[in-house]
Amino acid sequence: MNTYRVGIDIGSTTVKLVVLDQESKMIYGEYRRHHAHTQETLTALLQEVKAQLGDCILQVKITGSGSINLGKALGIAFIQEVVAVASALQFYAPQTDVAIELGGEDAKIIYFTGGLEERMNGVCAGGTGSFIDQMAALLECDAQGLNEAAKHYRQIYPIAARCGVFAKSDIQPLINEGATKADLAASIFQAVVNQTISGLACGKAIKGCVAFLGGPLHFLTELKKAFIRTLHLTEETIVDPK
Structure with missing residues (x-):
């Protein structure tokens, strides 16, 4: 057998x-x-x-x-999931310096260079997959619809990703003022990027080879592009496991 x-x-x-x-x-x-x-x-x-x-x-x-x-x-x-992720990356992508992982209700940053260090969000699901689902529902689509819309953005608006309630209060006036769905979608993704970097990195630089993990970063190409754009990454410094 x-x-x-x-x-x-x-x-x-x-x-x-x-x-x-x-x-x-x-x-x-x-x-x-x-x-x-x-x-x-x-x-x-x-x-x-x-x-x-x-x-x-x-x-x-x-x-x-x-x-x-x-x-x-x-x-x-x-x-423990961070141990599992760290072990897998060290085996499959040993060049990784920093890993960013977004899940349904959690967000993690794992630093490998200079000693293993992990940062994880607390009780709030702001800036995670469930936040993206909530914002997509506000724009009457799903997460994939948000991703498709974001491909055509022209302008990024400041939106709070720390809390869905705050984000809604930022988005509703923009909708009333005629902001396009594409711009709103891209702004939501940028808010997730900002929340991850400010809330988890807390000033510690995200540099070197950066791995992108988790459902939102795998399925939502425009979200990943927002991270790449913000962190000034190149093809050589992106680790994108299958």
Whole structure:
């Protein structure tokens, strides 16, 4: 019977499951919104793995903000998510000096050069994926619609990303004054960039090779461009894992 290594990540909005063979080649990978039904979503993913691979032995590790209790219940070893990210980057992209990761409700910066140092947002989800979803709903679209609109921006407006309520109070007058959806979308992304840099970096420079991680930075190309633009990065200093 074949043995595979499995990684499970249960975040605030999605469940991720990946299966590696003995040569560390990915033979299954899925990323799915759980809509607060984490156990059901994970069960469905594991059933898909069994349908694809047949009877097999799985060596499993679990990580993510929503996985501690589930890992205990299933008897699966828990790995703290920053440790998992740092270990993976040091293996796959050892040139990384700084990693920026945005999730559904958290944001992280990990510094590698000069000693490992991690910064993570507190209880507020300002400047994360859920903030972007909230702002997209305000503009009557989804996050991908926001991304498409931002491709055509001409002007950036100052918008607070620290809090959705403050952001709405900044955006509503702009809507009333006739600001375009493209400019508003790009301004929302720039607000996320500003919040991440000011709220997490706290004055410590983000320089060298910068890795971009997490759903918002993977799926929203214009958000990533806003970070690249603001940090003055080049093709040589961007680490963009698959």
